[in-house]
Amino acid sequence: MASLLRKWCDLNVALSKRVESFFPHTRIALHERFHGDFARCVDEGRDNAIILDVGGGRSCPTASLLSEETGLRLVAVDLSRAELARNSDTRLKVCADASKGLPFADGAARIVASRFLLEHLPDTDAFVAETARVLAADGTALHLFAGKHTPFATLGRVLPAAWSRRLIARIYPDQVGILGYTVHYDHCTYRQFLGLLRKHGLTPEDSAVSYHQSAFAYAVFPLFVVSACYDAVIHALNIKALGAALYVRAGRTAAETTHGSSE
Numbered sequence: 152m153a154s155l156l157r158k159w160c161d162l163n164v165a166l167s168k169r170v171e172s173f174f175p176h177t178r179i180a181l182h183e184r185f186h187g188d189f190a191r192c193v194d195e196g197r198d199n200a201i202i203l204d205v206g207g208g209r210s211c212p213t214a215s216l217l218s219e220e221t222g223l224r225l226v227a228v229d230l231s232r233a234e235l236a237r238n239s240d241t242r243l244k245v246c247a248d249a250s251k252g253l254p255f256a257d258g259a260a261r262i263v264a265s266r267f268l269l270e271h272l273p274d275t276d277a278f279v280a281e282t283a284r285v286l287a288a289d290g291t292a293l294h295l296f297a298g299k300h301t302p303f304a305t306l307g308r309v310l311p312a313a314w315s316r317r318l319i320a321r322i323y324p325d326q327v328g329i330l331g332y333t334v335h336y337d338h339c340t341y342r343q344f345l346g347l348l349r350k351h352g353l354t355p356e357d358s359a360v361s362y363h364q365s366a367f368a369y370a371v372f373p374l375f376v377v378s379a380c381y382d383a384v385i386h387a388l389n390i391k392a393l394g395a396a397l398y399v400r401a402g403r404t405a406a407e408t409t410h411g412s413s414e
């Protein structure tokens with residue numbers, strides 16, 4: 152029975168992925184944007200500062216963008232010691248709750264980056280305040296996070312974390328360890344997060360929204376099609392409040408340039 156269910160899920164996932172490429176909104180690549188900006192900031196930062204990957208957990212893919220000559224040191228910061236223990240991308244690891252404080256000196260960090268951390272924080276305001284404190288005067292904050300108003304986010308808030316983990320292990324075994332952490336989505340909408348940045352003296356310099364939120368339905372093809380059509384509509388209307396994932400680059404001084412783009 153279990154193997155039949157597995158086969159049925161696999162078939163649906165394959166079908167969904169094949170159809171997905173016909174939807175333009177699925178081609179928006181926030182990860183590339185995040186990594187591109189990260190690489191540019193590293194190039195500009197040839198000094199002895201630190202880079203924080205907050206919520207770095209078990210891996211820091213940005214480590215491959217750093218070379219010895221930059222003199223920059225990448226520090227993975229995470230609430231979970233177990234996750235940090237598995238991280239072989241950097242030797243510098245700090246166990247801390249980013250909602251309560253970042254244990255670094257004022258102005259110590261050239262970059263404060265996070266990927267899919269914000270939605271897990273119970274107090275994003277406190278985290279942004281800490282980001283502003285530890286960032287160097289010419290530093291950059293890069294945040295990629297999941298939006299609050301999506302079917303997936305709603306499910307994540309309603310289901311207990313243990314249930315989510317079990318469901319994910321069954322349907323998406325390749326996402327184990329990436330999905331399934333406790334979520335809060337505090338200030339995880341476009342407007343709320345940009346408001347927080349400004350509140351703490353950071354200027355959004357670039358931002359982008361992805362409307363691709365149907366991956367949760369891969370395993371049920373008809374549901375995937377309905378969901379992808381919904382995504383296509385909110386993408387066409389550019390309703391940022393309903394975005395699936397958001398990317399924001401912020402600094403202290405530069406003016407906002409492409410804020411609001413929907414790429």
Ligand SMILES: C[S@@+](CC[C@H](N)C(=O)[O-])C[C@H]1O[C@@H](n2cnc3c(N)ncnc32)[C@H](O)[C@@H]1O
Pocket residue numbers: 205206207208209210228229230231234247248249250265266267268271272273328329330332
């Ligand atoms: C979805 S994972 C993302 C991991 C990694 N950044 C990535 O993109 O693959 C979320 C990570 O945030 C960490 N985390 C959750 N709450 C946190 C908090 N309050 N402070 C620091 N890290 C936290 C988790 O332990 C986990 O490693």
